[in-house]
Every structure is written in structure tokens, then in C-alpha cells.
Amino acid sequence: MKITASHIEEANETLEKDHLESLDFLSQRLAKKGVDTNLIIEKLQELQIAIPSWALGAGGTRFGRFSGAGEPSNIIQKIEDIGLIHALNQSSNAVSLHIPWDIPQDYEAIRQLAKSLSIQFDAVNSNTFQDQVGQIESYKYGSLANTDQAVRELAIAHNKEVISIGEKLGSKALTVWLADGSSFPGQHSIRKALQNTHESLSEIYEALPEDWKILVEYKPYEPNFYSTVIQDWGTSFLLANKLGPKAYTLVDLGHHLPNTNIEQIVATLMTEEKLGGFHFNDSKYGDDDLTVGSVKPYQLFLIFHELVQGFSETNNPPLSWMIDASHNIKDPLEDLLQSVEAIKLAYAQALIIDQKALEEAQGNHDTAKAQEILQDAYRSDLRPLVAEAARRSGGAIAPLNTYRQIGVRNQLIKERGTSSKASGL
Ligand code: PSV
Numbered sequence: 001m002k003i004t005a006s007h008i009e010e011a012n013e014t015l016e017k018d019h020l021e022s023l024d025f026l027s028q029r030l031a032k033k034g035v036d037t038n039l040i041i042e043k044l045q046e047l048q049i050a051i052p053s054w055a056l057g058a059g060g061t062r063f064g065r066f067s068g069a070g071e072p073s074n075i076i077q078k079i080e081d082i083g084l085i086h087a088l089n090q091s092s093n094a095v096s097l098h099i100p101w102d103i104p105q106d107y108e109a110i111r112q113l114a115k116s117l118s119i120q121f122d123a124v125n126s127n128t129f130q131d132q133v134g135q136i137e138s139y140k141y142g143s144l145a146n147t148d149q150a151v152r153e154l155a156i157a158h159n160k161e162v163i164s165i166g167e168k169l170g171s172k173a174l175t176v177w178l179a180d181g182s183s184f185p186g187q188h189s190i191r192k193a194l195q196n197t198h199e200s201l202s203e204i205y206e207a208l209p210e211d212w213k214i215l216v217e218y219k220p221y222e223p224n225f226y227s228t229v230i231q232d233w234g235t236s237f238l239l240a241n242k243l244g245p246k247a248y249t250l251v252d253l254g255h256h257l258p259n260t261n262i263e264q265i266v267a268t269l270m271t272e273e274k275l276g277g278f279h280f281n282d283s284k285y286g287d288d289d290l291t292v293g294s295v296k297p298y299q300l301f302l303i304f305h306e307l308v309q310g311f312s313e314t315n316n317p318p319l320s321w322m323i324d325a326s327h328n329i330k331d332p333l334e335d336l337l338q339s340v341e342a343i344k345l346a347y348a349q350a351l352i353i354d355q356k357a358l359e360e361a362q363g364n365h366d367t368a369k370a371q372e373i374l375q376d377a378y379r380s381d382l383r384p385l386v387a388e389a390a391r392r393s394g395g396a397i398a399p400l401n402t403y404r405q406i407g408v409r410n411q412l413i414k415e416r417g418t419s420s421k422a423s424g425l
């Protein structure tokens, strides 16, 4: 299945008149507030969000997995699916691979395929939370933190292998998420587990190529329920500092206890120039991996507010933008299209915040005014800007509608059948 320029043109044609009218109206309204919509559209065109290879099929829960139809069953089909998303939204030009779920067989073929679809290889993810078939040592009691040196060595070797796979594809970062921890008080030494993790990560850090980063992900609980070694941003930040300048903290939005102020974490990490990137998703309770912006869109906006300020006021290096999602109910491709739209919308809303007025209100301790300024931006319907950014880049004005109009899923089912299954979380 390929989405061609004529598919997009045809779909856009019917929407164009209405879209341009709304855009014109919005641009005039924003111009009165001193906002240059063209500048915002350009920024939206530049924003590219990597798609995780594990999110292209149904993820399921521990209670069951209801596979969708026409799922990609190998890395080639997964990259092809990302090509479909990118053709529609022109904002998803990268894949984040998970090893060993997606070990390439023929590197040249994969590189060529990705190039033909304008897809790049973002951060590669290692996996030491599952034992692989035939593995000599077990990660049951931890990987990089394990008290057993042989297990730690195996996990270190795996991460080094993931780096070398990433190098062959042009990736520039390794993302490490560890399940290591304990489920019962007293099960292990909390101090030793952290020390072992640091030492193991240092060995992996030594193997990083000059222009690579290591992104250290944190998560408070699950699969361990008493303690997790890298439980929060503070622990990740501590490790990133100890490791060195190539190490950064990765913020997965779902990896926080309820009501955590994530935007504050983002602001703090940027001040320290240690924010490495995001795994975007949304959640109500825990690591729910729901569609970005589906539950807490205001929080997403506030995170982007910190990002926009941080980009202009700190020296934090460029970020890795990734989605980390799991789909149980929706068509994964539709879900991912919605997620990318939500990210672009939050970014656009943050970009129109009147920063000067906000600073003034803050200086005057005018709290009510400060809130008005933020909410004026958040409550502006900027969807025409997001649509225009896609259109100017050759994408669809309404990616999800166009996906349905073209009948992409039905075509994939015809090609792949109803029982193909994607590997993933
Ligand atoms: C597990 O919580 C997880 O969802 C982490 O967020 C990782 O990024 C992802 O799996 C892939 O390893």
C-alpha cells in the first residue's frame, strides 16, 4: 500500500476552500495580537515525531490482546506503515526501533526502504526486561542492577549490540528503560542496585560513539511494585550527570505518579541542559500509553509552554521527539495520527503565548492576568495552522479523514490478511 501525491491532492481538493477560509480568519485574528502565523506554520513543519516500532500493532494488556487486522509482521512492514503516517501528516519522518523485536536481516534493504519513504532512524531501544529464547542468564531478578555479574555482563553486551545495530542504520541515540527493581521490601539492597546500575551504564556509555547520546528513561513502578531502580527524574538526572555529557534524561509522560507536575520537571531539566527527549502518550492512572492529548491536553500544552521558553532561554540541546503508545481499542495508525496532531496543536498553542505580557504579569505578581494569557492561547482553536503546516509540506489537510477515505486499513488487510501480528508491548 502506498499513499501517492494524487491521493492527497484529491482528498485536499474537497477541503481546501473551507480550510483556507478558516486559516485566513484565524491569521487575521492572530495578526491583531502580533502573531505571525507563517512563522508558526514553519515551526510546525519542522517538528518531526518518531514513531515507535512497537506501536504499529495492538499492544494488549496482561488480560488479553485483541489483534487488529492487517498488522505489520516484520520490520519492513513496520517501516512501510510509518511511511503511510508520514505521507499523510509529513510530521513522522523517523522510526524508533526496539531490539531484539526488530533486528534487521538485510541492512542495505532496510536503509533503502526507509530512504525511499523519507524515514530516518531515531533512538534505538534496548530490551533487558525480557529473556530471549535461548538466553543463558535470566533477567528475572534484574539486568543492569543484578547482583550477579554474569547477568549484568549479558545486559551490557546487549546494549552494546543495540548501539552497533543503530550505527549501521544511522541512529544517534540509545534509549535505556530498565524494569530492574524489587517487588518486596528487603528483596534486594536498594543502594547496591543503584550502584550496579550506574557501573553497568558507565560501561555502556564508554561504548557510545562520539556523536551519540544515551537517554535514560525513568518509571516509578511496574513490573516491580515495591522499588524501581530508576524510579524518577531525579534518579535519571543523577545517573545522567554521573555518566557524562552524552547522557540525558528521557521523559515518558506516562511514567509519573498521579498529579506529578511534569512541566516543572521539563523546566528543571532544561535549565540543567539535561533534557534528552520525550516519549509522548497520555494517561489517567499510570503507564496507560493512551493517545497523546486524549485525557490531559492542558498538561500537554503546559509542557510545550516550558519547552518553547526553554528553547529560547536555555542551552538544552535538541530533543528526541518520540511517541510511546499502546493500542487496545483503536486502529494503531489512526491513533498515531491523532497523537501527532495533538503534539503539533499543543506546540502551536504554546507558540502563540504572549511571552512579553506574561513576563510583565509575572513581574507585577498579577496572577489572574498570567492565567488569562496562558488560557487565551490554550483556548484558541489553532487547528487550521496544523492543517496548513501539513498541506504546505505536501501532506493531508485532514490526515485521519484522508486515511479513512483512501481505505488504507482495508488495503493493508487485503495485502497482509486478518491474522498478522506485530511484536510489541
Ligand atoms: C515500559 O514501561 C515501556 O513502555 C517504556 O516506556 C519503554 O519506553 C517502552 O516500554 C519500550 O521499552
Ligand code: MN
Pocket (backbone or CB within 6 Å): 177, 217, 252, 279, 324
Ligand atoms: Mn517509554
Ligand code: MN
Pocket (backbone or CB within 6 Å): 252, 254, 255, 287, 324
Ligand atoms: Mn511505559
